[in-house]
Amino acid sequence: MKLEAVDFNADNAAELFVESLRETGFGVLRNHPIQQKMVDDIYTSWQAFFDSEEKNNFVYNKGTQDGFFPSTVSEVAKGHKKKDIKEYFHYYPWGQCPAHLKQQLADYYAAAGNLAETLLGWVEQYSPEDVSKLYSQTLSSMVENSEQTLLRVLHYPPLKGDEEPDAIRAAAHEDINLLTILPAANEPGLQVKGKDGNWIDVPCDFGNLIVNIGDMLQEASGGYFPSTTHRVINPQGADQTKSRISLPLFLHPNPDVVLSERHTAKSYLQERLRELGVI
């Protein structure tokens, strides 16, 4: 399996990109409209947030899931026992956020959300007819004005050596949502599982944008678009002393959107969050 970056501005970008999503569950874009400076500035200011005690004033609300998730409550991936070695912050436009960091995230959220709607349009355009007839409405309209779309700022702290033996930064999992948009992180570690079961490094070149299918799009497309398993492995050697910051935007449909005969977006999300043990 190969994961090659698609030039966002190429004539056949949409086709190549959707082909990659279909084949691997992942697509990598270069020359895309998200400014790298915006991403870098967020990495810098949020590293400072995670390094400060201030974060403890923003502990997440259980009911609404916004705010800071300390490493002590961090997710246990479906089917795993050990907690991931990470802490993170869930930003929603309506949710809690330190005042001095809010504008920066709001700007990024809007820019990445816009791009995501374009990419959903591409997916729609290149869905074969027997797949698109399964969509209860257009994919881009599923997320239009959605208040559920989630921006997660993730901090994987340096390893101290006292981690539990099997714990890793992010254990193998699939994303719950429709589509995830992820700028290349400041350190490597993200891997995707190929059809043959081997783990493949996701190209993390500076400025790349990584997009992957989540379970909701797999559900809505009757399995045509695969929600591919991925993980973040621990650094080795000198890199163990480095933090890693990443910034996935999880596109979530409006709660009443019908995904399939079995599920609305709301019923699907509730089921998955219960399995994760965060509600």
Ligand SMILES: O=C(O)CCC(=O)C(=O)O
């Ligand atoms: O940190 C990363 O690169 C990926 C994070 C991820 O897969 C997730 O939070 O769902």
Ligand SMILES: [Fe+2]
């Ligand atoms: Fe993920």
